[in-house]
Every structure is written in C-alpha cells, then in structure tokens.
Amino acid sequence: MKIVSAEFLISNSDFKKCPKIREPEYAFIGRSNVGKSSLINMLLGRNKLAKVSSKPGKTQLINHFKVNEGTWYLVDLPGYGWAKVSKSLRSEWEPMTKGYLTTRENLACVFVLIDCRIPPQQIDLDFIDQLGEYGIPFIIVFTKADKLTKNKVQSGVAAFMKALKQRWEELPQYIITSSEAKTGRDELLDFIGDINES
Ligand code: GTP
Ligand code: MG
Numbered sequence: 001m002k003i004v005s006a007e008f009l010i011s012n013s014d015f016k017k018c019p020k021i022r023e024p025e026y027a028f029i030g031r032s033n034v035g036k037s038s039l040i041n042m043l044l045g046r047n048k049l050a051k052v053s054s055k056p057g058k059t060q061l062i063n064h065f066k067v068n069e070g071t072w073y074l075v076d077l078p079g080y081g082w083a084k085v086s087k088s089l090r091s092e093w094e095p096m097t098k099g100y101l102t103t104r105e106n107l108a109c110v111f112v113l114i115d116c117r118i119p120p121q122q123i124d125l126d127f128i129d130q131l132g133e134y135g136i137p138f139i140i141v142f143t144k145a146d147k148l149t150k151n152k153v154q155s156g157v158a159a160f161m162k163a164l165k166q167r168w169e170e171l172p173q174y175i176i177t178s179s180e181a182k183t184g185r186d187e188l189l190d191f192i193g194d195i196n197e198s
Contacts (some may be wrong), residue, residue: 001193030113032056032079
C-alpha cells in the first residue's frame, strides 16, 4: 500500500475525547523509547510528524494521525515502564491507555513494539497477556534491527517468541523493523492494507 497523505489530527489525554472515527485505526504501544514515534514517521514517510526523543517519556498523550484522506488512522501512545511510579504499579495499565485500548471500537490492531536488542522483559510479556485477556487484536513489531547483525536480530526475536510460547498456545504474527534503515515498511503497510480491505 502507498501513503498518499498523512497529517497530524489531534492529541488527547482523555480517551473519551478521542475523535469519533468509523475507519480502522492502528495503535503503537511499547516501553518508553522503544521507537513507537519513529516507526510512525518511517511508515508515513514523514520525518517530524510524530515527536521523537532520545529521552524516554516523550509521548504523553493519545495522538491520532489521519492517513490516506482518512481511510485509516495511526495512533501514537505513551510508552509504559518508565513512569516514576513503583514497580508494582508499572505493570498495571495506565488509565488513559487502558481506557483507550479497551473501549476503542475502530481499533483494528495494536502493534506491540519490542526492542530486538533487549532480552525478554516481564513488563512486555505481562502487557501482551493483558491484551489477550481483553481480546484485543495485536501483532509484535521488533524495532531497531539496524543496531544488530542479522544473526543477532534473529536470536533476539527467537528469545522473545520462546518466552511468549511458554504463555501462549498460538504465537502472534511478528514483523522486524528499523526506522533508521526503513526495514519492514512494506510488510507493515501491506499488513494494514490487508485488514483495511477485509
Ligand atoms: P516514548 O514516546 O518516550 O515512549 O518513546 P518512543 O517509543 O516513541 O521512541 P522514539 O520514537 O521517540 O525513539 C526513541 C529513541 O530511539 C530516539 O533516539 C530514536 O532516534 C531512536 N530510534 C527509534 N527507532 C530507531 C531505529 O529503528 N534505529 C535506531 N538506531 N534508533 C532508533
Ligand atoms: Mg513516542
């Protein structure tokens, strides 16, 4: 699928105030700094549409981006696992994110971003478990593949999928990406295109 237009639509701190949209939308979630905003820019082919920072905690709101004349939307969400709260609280879904994920009717799929360099983290596994419990459709998107050799990327991916296998009977689909090297763009866009057409 080609991107013919992309624009920032609106930011919200209250999930109830998110725009009323019938068309499918796709949300990016993952630990702070994993590369959610960068991946949105890479997919949309626009450098500065979503705000990126080397410091974790940059995205604080629910940000909607209108794509291809409003035929579908992307949503940039705040990261988890960084907030200045106790470790036990960190594994709870933040109310804004929880409200959004559990009530958004046109949410077609959640992309759970995982840094392929980092060994499987409890917080990511717990987050994915909760998506399953709520019956929210998702796939795994590995990020920052440019930072490793191909072999090391493959072993990072295998380690994470192995950890998931201990908890899930059926493994989710995954896509390997790099916003820096623009890897995985066509695969992700085709994935979205297939759902949009279904
Ligand atoms: P929060 O909004 O804070 O939750 O972070 P985020 O997940 O949106 O991450 P963001 O896109 O802001 O990127 C965090 C840092 O990682 C920035 O310094 C990016 O330049 C860097 N980064 C993101 N994706 C890639 C990638 O594919 N390769 C490399 N090398 N760096 C990346
Ligand atoms: Mg961000």
